[in-house]
Amino acid sequence: MSTAPLVRVEGITRIFGTGDAALRALDGVDLDVAAGEVVGLRGPSGSGKSTLLNIIACILEPSDGRLSLDGQVVWDGRYHVADLRRLRRERIGFIFQFHNLLPFLDATDNVALAMTLAGTEPAAARQRARELLDYLQVGRRAGAMPARLSGGEAQRVAIARALANHPRVILADEPTAALDSERARVVMDLLRRVAQEQQAAILVVTHDEKIFDRFDRMVALRDGRIEAIG
Numbered sequence: 001m002s003t004a005p006l007v008r009v010e011g012i013t014r015i016f017g018t019g020d021a022a023l024r025a026l027d028g029v030d031l032d033v034a035a036g037e038v039v040g041l042r043g044p045s046g047s048g049k050s051t052l053l054n055i056i057a058c059i060l061e062p063s064d065g066r067l068s069l070d071g072q073v074v075w076d077g078r079y080h081v082a083d084l085r086r087l088r089r090e091r092i093g094f095i096f097q098f099h100n101l102l103p104f105l106d107a108t109d110n111v112a113l114a115m116t117l118a119g120t121e122p123a124a125a126r127q128r129a130r131e132l133l134d135y136l137q138v139g140r141r142a143g144a145m146p147a148r149l150s151g152g153e154a155q156r157v158a159i160a161r162a163l164a165n166h167p168r169v170i171l172a173d174e175p176t177a178a179l180d181s182e183r184a185r186v187v188m189d190l191l192r193r194v195a196q197e198q199q200a201a202i203l204v205v206t207h208d209e210k211i212f213d214r215f216d217r218m219v220a221l222r223d224g225r226i227e228a229i230g
């Protein structure tokens with residue numbers, strides 16, 4: 001296993017628009033996230049948090065800089081990965097503010113689908129889905145449809161789905177915003193456990209002050225630049 005950080009962002013810049021309308025949403029951002037680390041990313045609205053997350057997820061192309069994942073240069077003026085969709089599916093787990101579960105599939109099948117799309121055989125996918133739901137302490141809701149899950153349960157199912165293909169990089173955009181303090185802490189403690197036990201690198205965008213003490217490190221963005229690291 002390489003000792004390089006799982007996520008390495010070097011001088012990443014993203015400009016939207018051209019000419020007078022050009023906007024530097026990110027301006028030379030450097031950030032490393034190591035295996036086992038849970039890093040928080042905060043900053044005012046419009047400071048570039050989602051832009052950075054989308055660049056690390058290879059959903060959005062940078063304008064300049066270099067992005068490496070697990071020691072491999074992924075972008076440095078162009079992508080060095082032939083199949084970006086496969087990279088996203090197999091190496092990156094994404095957790096959103098709202099769980100985005102498919103309403104017509106139960107909890108198990110929501111998690112299993114992520115695996116069958118990546119080529120896992122359906123019975124094996126369902127078995128691993130149930131194990132993951134147990135791991136996230138929501139196993140007793142394995143057969144429930146999303147509409148019947150509480151916010152905290154649904155978010156834990158969404159985390160199980162994000163973990164389905166053993167990603168080493170997990171990106172979360174406001175994962176606790178819709179949860180009360182206690183449920184938010186449960187979700188964060190589970191993410192910490194995932195980071196440690198699976199040696200994953202986890203980057204979480206958050207405005208949620210009630211979970212600030214749950215991060216190994218907090219990074220603040222302002223106007224597309226890293227403001228402070230604490």
Ligand SMILES: Nc1ncnc2c1ncn2[C@@H]1O[C@H](COP(=O)(O)OP(=O)(O)OP(=O)(O)O)[C@@H](O)[C@H]1O
Binds near residue numbers: 016017025047048051
């Ligand atoms: N596709 C786009 N086209 C043009 N401008 C964009 C686009 N996406 C983002 N921006 C601009 O880039 C800047 C950074 O946006 P971004 O969504 O990354 O901020 P954010 O910190 O995630 O904000 P919020 O907390 O409100 O979600 C903003 O000024 C935004 O308007």
